[in-house]
Amino acid sequence: MGSTKIIGFVLLAVGVVLLYFGYNASQSVGSQFKSAFAGSMSDKAMMYYVGGAVLAGIGAFLAFIRK
Numbered sequence: 541m542g543s544t545k546i547i548g549f550v551l552l553a554v555g556v557v558l559l560y561f562g563y564n565a566s567q568s569v570g571s572q573f574k575s576a577f578a579g580s581m582s583d584k585a586m587m588y589y590v591g592g593a594v595l596a597g598i599g600a601f602l603a604f605i606r607k
Contacts, residue, residue: 545602545603547599547602548601548602548603551596552595554595554599555591555594555595555596555597555599556592558588558589558591559588559593559596560592561588562585562588562589565585566581566589568582570582571585
């Protein structure tokens with residue numbers, strides 16, 4: 541297994557963890573309150589979701605697609 545695949549798996553794992561943190565942040569009382577009145581989720585939850593999705597995508601590409 542090459543170092544690129546290992547880095548890909550690490551990035552994928554970190555991305556999944558960030559997505560989990562984003563889900564927890566979006567389910568908090570403050571985020572639910574903001575969502576009810578403003579119609580959007582908190583900035584913290586959004587940054588976790590975006591960062592997690594980007595890292596998971598890059599990690600999946602490096603680990604599974606790239607040869």
